[in-house]
Amino acid sequence: MRVSSGSRGETQKPERRVSRRRLFELTAAAALTLGGLAAAVRTHGYAVPVGRRLVATSPWQFIVLQHAARRIAAPDREGAAAIPTVPTADDLDVAGFVDGWLVRMQPGVRRDFGRFLAYVEHVAPLREGLVTRFSRLAPPEQDRVLAATEASSSDLLRAGFDGLKSLCMMGYYRDARAWSLVGYDGPLVGRPPSGWSGG
Amino acid sequence: MTGAIVLGRDLTGDQVLVVDAVVVGTGAGGSIALRELARAGLDVVALEEGPYLTPRDFNQREDEMIPRLFQDAGGRATEDLGIRVLQGRGVGGSTIHNTNLCKRTPDAILELWARKYGVAGASAADLQAAFETIERDLSVSEIPAALRNANNDVLRAGCEALGWRGAQLHHNRNGCQQSGFCELGCAYDAKQNALKVVLPQALEAGARVYADVEAVRIVHDGARVVGVHAVARDADGGPRGAVNVWAKVVVLAASAVGSAALARRSGLPDPNQQLGRGLRMHPGAAVAGRFDRDIRGWRGIPQSFECTEHLSHEEGSDERVWIVPAFAHPVGSAATLPGFGAAHMAAMRAYPRLAVMTAVVHDETRGEVDVDGEGNPIVRYVMSERDRGQLAKGLVACARLLLAAGALEVTIPAIPRVRVTRASELDGLDTSALRPHSVPLTAVHPMGTLRMGEDPKISVVRSTGEHHQLRGLFVADGSLFPTSIGVPPQISIYAFAQHLAPHIIERAR
Numbered sequence: 001m002r003v004s005s006g007s008r009g010e011t012q013k014p015e016r017r018v019s020r021r022r023l024f025e026l027t028a029a030a031a032l033t034l035g036g037l038a039a040a041v042r043t044h045g046y047a048v049p050v051g052r053r054l055v056a057t058s059p060w061q062f063i064v065l066q067h068a069a070r071r072i073a074a075p076d077r078e079g080a081a082a083i084p085t086v087p088t089a090d091d092l093d094v095a096g097f098v099d100g101w102l103v104r105m106q107p108g109v110r111r112d113f114g115r116f117l118a119y120v121e122h123v124a125p126l127r128e129g130l131v132t133r134f135s136r137l138a139p140p141e142q143d144r145v146l147a148a149t150e151a152s153s154s155d156l157l158r159a160g161f162d163g164l165k166s167l168c169m170m171g172y173y174r175d176a177r178a179w180s181l182v183g184y185d186g187p188l189v190g191r192p193p194s195g196w197s198g199g
Numbered sequence: 200m201t202g203a204i205v206l207g208r209d210l211t212g213d214q215v216l217v218v219d220a221v222v223v224g225t226g227a228g229g230s231i232a233l234r235e236l237a238r239a240g241l242d243v244v245a246l247e248e249g250p251y252l253t254p255r256d257f258n259q260r261e262d263e264m265i266p267r268l269f270q271d272a273g274g275r276a277t278e279d280l281g282i283r284v285l286q287g288r289g290v291g292g293s294t295i296h297n298t299n300l301c302k303r304t305p306d307a308i309l310e311l312w313a314r315k316y317g318v319a320g321a322s323a324a325d326l327q328a329a330f331e332t333i334e335r336d337l338s339v340s341e342i343p344a345a346l347r348n349a350n351n352d353v354l355r356a357g358c359e360a361l362g363w364r365g366a367q368l369h370h371n372r373n374g375c376q377q378s379g380f381c382e383l384g385c386a387y388d389a390k391q392n393a394l395k396v397v398l399p400q401a402l403e404a405g406a407r408v409y410a411d412v413e414a415v416r417i418v419h420d421g422a423r424v425v426g427v428h429a430v431a432r433d434a435d436g437g438p439r440g441a442v443n444v445w446a447k448v449v450v451l452a453a454s455a456v457g458s459a460a461l462a463r464r465s466g467l468p469d470p471n472q473q474l475g476r477g478l479r480m481h482p483g484a485a486v487a488g489r490f491d492r493d494i495r496g497w498r499g500i501p502q503s504f505e506c507t508e509h510l511s512h513e514e515g516s517d518e519r520v521w522i523v524p525a526f527a528h529p530v531g532s533a534a535t536l537p538g539f540g541a542a543h544m545a546a547m548r549a550y551p552r553l554a555v556m557t558a559v560v561h562d563e564t565r566g567e568v569d570v571d572g573e574g575n576p577i578v579r580y581v582m583s584e585r586d587r588g589q590l591a592k593g594l595v596a597c598a599r600l601l602l603a604a605g606a607l608e609v610t611i612p613a614i615p616r617v618r619v620t621r622a623s624e625l626d627g628l629d630t631s632a633l634r635p636h637s638v639p640l641t642a643v644h645p646m647g648t649l650r651m652g653e654d655p656k657i658s659v660v661r662s663t664g665e666h667h668q669l670r671g672l673f674v675a676d677g678s679l680f681p682t683s684i685g686v687p688p689q690i691s692i693y694a695f696a697q698h699l700a701p702h703i704i705e706r707a708r
Contacts, residue, residue, distance in 0.1 A: 086544075101272070105274055150538075150539070159276075169533035
């Protein structure tokens with residue numbers, strides 16, 4: 001990286017040489033493309049719940065989103081430490097929320113997000129030595145794939161995971177049932193003013 | 200003439216307006232330009248791409264307010280996705296969601312602009328009257344210590360324990376209920392901002408504001424501006440009709456991203472390729488400390504105390520970090536805390552006991568605003584090594600402050616995450632991972648894309664705010680600033696618009 005010391009206000013440009021970092025980015029871009037190609041032909045076997053009307057995602061994207069949200073946004077209720085009072089991502093319809101939210105995003109952002117979901121579904125498992133689609137993996141293996149993506153050496157993939165996680169967290173923590181878990185008392189509008197002790 | 204707010208959704212058919220001046224954007228700069236033009240007796244309209252919302256609309260819910268108050272539903276980011284760029288939209292602009300911090304442009308910055316960037320007539324003395332006017336109009340005052348919440352008390356305690364420089368901040372609130380929902384719009388109308396104070400004054404003087412009307416292109420003949428082409432939007436964002444405004448003065452005040460994007464897609468003369476260049480953003484990142492007591496940082500005034508131990512406004516300084524509290528509501532906190540799943544939930548369960556500080560870089564990096572094939576803004580910004588160093592320094596400083604204030608454990612949300620319990624662990628810390636893409640970065644202060652100055656080779660507009668090549672085109676927002684200012688920019692933007700208004704009025708007569 002160069003830092004201009006002049007006062008001419010030029011935009012700084014990344015170095016052009018193909019660095020190791022750049023190679024990682026090219027690999028990530030290729031992986032995203034590969035995922036997109038795979039997603040284009042491997043569209044069978046994705047059953048959206050009856051009555052679900054999708055507004056921004058395709059059926060396969062929604063299913064991947066649903067599986068990812070279950071691992072990202074809520075604690076594990078399948079193990080010994082299960083906490084029945086904690087709502088799952090499905091209880092709060094996190095995937096449905098994200099599907100609706102994506103409508104507000106620019107078309108280019110939606111397209112990139114779809115490519116990232118394709119990467120998660122078809123390519124990320126392979127990088128972990130798993131030959132099964134993400135949505136058909138067992139939860140611990142899904143966690144492994146997501147953790148590897150979160151810690152990827154590729155800025156692009158980490159940014160994709162960050163976007164996915166942010167949307168899932170928005171879908172989960174928008175709900176009052178999640179607020180009580182973390183001690184948050186929610187909006188004050190509509191409540192009596194402080195010091196008010198009743199009529 | 201009677202002022203009014205006109206909603207794009209209420210317009211029927213295409214509109215043609217012939218006025219003296221049109222202002223694009225209604226935030227800090229746009230509202231002042233609009234007010235001063237109207238007070239001068241000129242026929243003036245403002246175009247605002249966002250909605251007109253009032254305090255009863257601000258319901259304090261993140262999922263509902265973020266898409267209404269922020270560009271791209273809060274999802275705007277740099278092209279490489281390394282930095283989230285939070286920018287407001289709607290009547291009142293970013294003054295609706297900001298945290299009301301009021302600091303004048305530092306003298307050292309104004310001197311630098313005069314010395315190195317050829318800005319004339321903008322010394323501290325030149326701007327004194329404008330700052331005084333704005334501070335009076337917005338009821339600027341020091342935030343009383345009694346209103347400092349526990350999160351801000353942590354910062355003050357950290358500064359005291361380390362002997363670091365810190366001070367109480369100033370704000371523009373009256374009747375604050377200390378709800379803590381400033382960033383989602385004030386439901387109690389306590390913010391003395393563009394929406395509450397300045398725009399009503401503009402309307403009273405006869406100005407008209409068109410909400411949900413997006414400026415698409417500045418119309419010009421290569422030597423002077425002649426108007427703005429805009430499109431009115433339905434409630435769902437769909438186009439409703441054209442709004443063509445003909446005027447001899449156009450004022451750009453749609454932010455350093457919005458104004459530059461509009462200028463670029465309008466094909467303005469740019470012989471020295473300066474347009475859109477020089478973007479600064481004050482990028483910042485947060486550090487969380489877990490305490491053994493409740494902090495409940497989401498309640499109360501979010502930012503009332505600052506640490507300036509590592510902040511100098513002198514050119515070339517290696518102390519360019521401003522530290523302030525930065526507590527978020529659950530959605531924002533959950534997105535920032537590292538990890539996912541059960542471990543993440545465990546961290547979130549400590550939410551009431553967390554204190555959060557943010558390190559904001561007074562940046563030297565020069566980014567750029569461009570547009571894509573559809574005219575949407577592209578924000579290019581690759582943080583320089585020097586600024587990365589400042590970011591790392593700031594994050595470590597936040598960690599020291601939190602530990603000094605009594606935090607049991609401090610987390611810097613990097614990949615891999617940094618978790619420490621003693622200050623000594625910070626001494627030999629490898630800070631190479633404290634950089635964009637490893638640390639979640641946010642920028643809320645874009646500046647510098649249509650810089651002012653007398654030399655057209657290094658600036659886009661004159662020191663009067665008027666474009667070097669296009670007569671009648673003015674800029675009145677943070678785009679003007681030749682460099683980062685290293686303080687929250689709202690007061691500077693209001694004041695520069697006030698300061699430049701006589702030049703705009705003269706041209707519009």
